[in-house]
Ligand SMILES: O=c1ccn([C@H]2C[C@H](O)[C@@H](COP(=O)(O)OP(=O)(O)OP(=O)(O)O)O2)c(=O)[nH]1
């Protein structure tokens with residue numbers, strides 16, 4: 001693998017000596033894979049919290065985000081309940097992955113040290129909130145939750161149509 005450009009140094013502790021130190025599979029990758037230290041089987045609809053065997057100390061101003069692996073999502077219907085999970089810079093505990101089997105029929109089985117998620121480290125801004133009585137205007141104003149059209153509103157109404165489907169996004173164009 002070629003050298004990474006200006007990598008950020010992150011201290012990592014292995015809580016299980018057989019867990020690999022996470023590394024990028026390709027130089028341009030955004031995430032490093034995390035493994036699980038426990039075998040598990042998830043029935044359809046079942047969720048569990050899996051240990052990864054690592055804890056980290058991120059520099060201040062950074063956070064790590066636990067993202068799903070798309071291969072597992074596509075093949076097994078595996079999702080992360082809280083995707084993306086947020087690992088705070090000050091968190092020193094073991095990184096955990098909250099998985100759910102969204103497949104309606106098949107169980108998902110993990111063996112020890114299977115790669116189950118990926119960790120993306122990013123810089124995060126800190127903000128100061130200033131309370132005001134009125135916010136400045138904008139083109140979007142308060143429009144949201146489907147205000148640009150093409151799908152059902154969140155209140156359950158279908159905007160005058162008898163059905164709601166993602167396909168209406170295409171039909172409306
Ligand atoms: O997928 C995740 C999400 C979070 N965490 C850890 C790191 C994070 O710093 C801590 C707290 O996460 P979060 O703030 O999302 O959870 P909370 O329910 O708000 O807990 P807390 O009250 O401790 O902030 O839990 C994980 O290991 N995996």
Ligand SMILES: [Mg+2]
Pocket residue numbers: none
């Ligand atoms: Mg929190």
